[in-house]
Amino acid sequence: DTGVSQDPRHKITKRGQNVTFRCDPISEHNRLYWYRQTLGQGPEFLTYFQNEAQLEKSRLLSDRFSAERPKGSFSTLEIQRTEQGDSAMYLCASTMGQGHSPLHFGNGTRLTVT
Amino acid sequence: AQSVTQLDSQVPVFEEAPVELRCNYSSSVSVYLFWYVQYPNQGLQLLLKYLSGSTLVESINGFEAEFNKSQTSFHLRKPSVHISDTAEYFCAVSERDSSYKLIFGSGTRLLVRP
Numbered sequence: 725d726t727g728v729s730q731d732p733r734h735k736i737t738k739r740g741q742n743v744t745f746r747c748d749p750i751s752e753h754n755r756l757y758w759y760r761q762t763l764g765q766g767p768e769f770l771t772y773f774q775n776e777a778q779l780e781k782s783r784l785l786s787d788r789f790s791a792e793r794p795k796g797s798f799s800t801l802e803i804q805r806t807e808q809g810d811s812a813m814y815l816c817a818s819t820m821g822q823g824h825s826p827l828h829f830g831n832g833t834r835l836t837v838t
Numbered sequence: 839a840q841s842v843t844q845l846d847s848q849v850p851v852f853e854e855a856p857v858e859l860r861c862n863y864s865s866s867v868s869v870y871l872f873w874y875v876q877y878p879n880q881g882l883q884l885l886l887k888y889l890s891g892s893t894l895v896e897s898i899n900g901f902e903a904e905f906n907k908s909q910t911s912f913h914l915r916k917p918s919v920h921i922s923d924t925a926e927y928f929c930a931v932s933e934r935d936s937s938y939k940l941i942f943g944s945g946t947r948l949l950v951r952p
Contacts, residue, residue, distance in 0.1 A: 728881075757939060764847070766928050766942030767882070780937055815882070824870050824889055824938055829882040 726750070728830035730816050736836045737806055744802045745833045749818030756799050757827065758791055759815040760784065767815055773799060774821060806837045840865040840931050842943035850949045853921055859914040859946045861903075861929030871912040872930040872940065873903055882928065888912065899923075924950045 729748040737743050749756050754775050759767035770789070771781045775796035785791075788806075793799040803810055813834050817827040841864045851857045863869065873885040886897040893905040903914045912929060926947050930940040 755938070759942075764944065766842070766844075766930075766944050767940075769939050769941065772937060772939055780939065817882075819938070821938070824887070824932065826884040826887070827882075827940065829874075831881045 728816055728818055728828050730814075730830035730833050732833055733831065734834045734836075736838065739808060739837055740805055742802065742804045743806060743835060744800055745814055745816075745835075747799045747801070747816030747818075747830060749798070749816070750828055753818035753820055753828070754796065755819045755821035756793055757817045757819075758799070758801050759817065761813040761815055761832070762811075770801075803835075806835075808837050811835055811837045840869065840933060840941045842929050842931050842941055844929055844943035844946050846946045847944070848947040848949060850951060851919055852951050854918045856917050857915065857919050857923075857948065859927050859929075859948065861912045861914065861943060863910050863912065863929070863931045865910075865931060865933065868934045870932045870934065871903075871905055872932070873897075873901070873912070873914050874928045874930060874942075876926040876928065876945075878925070885914075885927070919948070919950050921950050921952060923948060 731746045757772040758770040761767045773793040788804045791801045813832040815832045817829045819827050843862045871888040874882045875885045876882050886895045888905045896902045901916045926945045928945045929943040
């Protein structure tokens, strides 16, 4: 169990640029979640996958955001035309999806939009 | 829609003192309840959870939480805290549906002083 891995750890980008984050879940985990956390707040649910299927998206996920999980393994979260309000910590979590097994979180990708 | 309220953004206590971190939730359906902890520069970790059965649940490091359905609360307690308990604590709720997604509170920073 190597844990959930997220890359990069930090990303600084200029407003209007596109960014992509990657999440590698624990290998046998079939469920994968993306959350966003801003300073002083708890994580906010964005979207989740069961295997390669994206089953739910939050209203927080505007059209500029897209997530994929090809082949049901790693996942990517892309933000197009970034805005300053997108600055946050983006967290990925995975779980076996059997009953309510605990979510395992990665250390996150911190995005700063200047 | 579900929501979680953690009224205390920061709780300072002296080492070996008891502590209670408050959590109230709102939901129209049955829920599962969780406490996650985030130590400095680390990812979120599950501390304890209530799924069913006994309303009092315990963690391995001395924390406990009690599910109170009538008061819709899930307060976290520890009779004697250590410096190493300094961290951010997040209460979370999950509806008993198939997504198992977590809705988090805004967090309470526990600051243990010597």
